[in-house]
Amino acid sequence: MSDISTILQRFCSLDETRYKLAAPHYDADRDCTVATDGSRMICIHGKHSEAVAGYPAWHTTMAKFQWPDAAEFRPLTPEMLPARKSAIVKYVECPACQNFGYVDLEDEAGEQYECECRSCKGTGYLDEEAAARFQAPHLLKGLPKEEVEQDDTEIVRLPGLPENMAVRGDWLHDIAELPGCAFCVSRDDSHMTLFIASGGIRGIIMPVIIKQADCPVAMLKEATHV
Numbered sequence: 001m002s003d004i005s006t007i008l009q010r011f012c013s014l015d016e017t018r019y020k021l022a023a024p025h026y027d028a029d030r031d032c033t034v035a036t037d038g039s040r041m042i043c044i045h046g047k048h049s050e051a052v053a054g055y056p057a058w059h060t061t062m063a064k065f066q067w068p069d070a071a072e073f074r075p076l077t078p079e080m081l082p083a084r085k086s087a088i089v090k091y092v093e094c095p096a097c098q099n100f101g102y103v104d105l106e107d108e109a110g111e112q113y114e115c116e117c118r119s120c121k122g123t124g125y126l127d128e129e130a131a132a133r134f135q136a137p138h139l140l141k142g143l144p145k146e147e148v149e150q151d152d153t154e155i156v157r158l159p160g161l162p163e164n165m166a167v168r169g170d171w172l173h174d175i176a177e178l179p180g181c182a183f184c185v186s187r188d189d190s191h192m193t194l195f196i197a198s199g200g201i202r203g204i205i206m207p208v209i210i211k212q213a214d215c216p217v218a219m220l221k222e223a224t225h226v
């Protein structure tokens with residue numbers, strides 16, 4: 001299994017505009033270390049990093065969801081997930097903003113102002129196959145353009161999620177190797193995947209919405225007991 005700092009780092013944000021989320025944060029009041037990229041979060045008991053000044057109020061986010069009793073969580077192991085594979089993702093210049101990352105708009109008075117491009121979220125690039133892919137396009141600031149190699153798997157349909165939702169397989173792999181990992185889907189409207197693991201680890205993963213009927217989705221395999 002990966003060490004704790006490696007696991008924490010996987011949950012951190014690569015987006016330069018969310019630089020406060022680029023490293024894990026030690027919360028001294030609650031004696032735990034947390035990491036999040038805005039779409040998923042992990043909290044591990046004890047001090048495994050330094051405190052980050054101005055870190056978002058992560059504990060209020062975590063408290064929003066209904067956490068059932070531990071008995072309702074189902075085990076999750078890597079064998080239950082689709083195999084990880086390496087994929088080359090190709091990026092093209094964004095046609096909406098001609099690669100600038102912003103577009104000129106006019107306000108009601110006819111004054112022009114700059115606005116972040118909605119198509120590419122200000123990066124200037126689009127994932128060429130984004131419509132056919134199951135991962136959210138990576139934000140590319142600070143990353144090499146054109147071709148990026150990344151871990152990929154089918155998205156996974158978890159029991160408890162509505163028909164049009166699934167969870168990124170690579171994100172499930174990140175937690176499945178944690179000893180004692182188990183999950184359940186939050187019963188509120190958020191449909192967050194909640195997970196726990198040995199040593200007081202807990203966290204949340206946001207679902208992805210399946211936009212295309214032919215999007216490849218994997219089912220969770222049965223747990224194999226040892």
Ligand SMILES: [Zn+2]
Pocket residue numbers: 094095096097098099100101102117118119120121122123124125
């Ligand atoms: Zn654009």
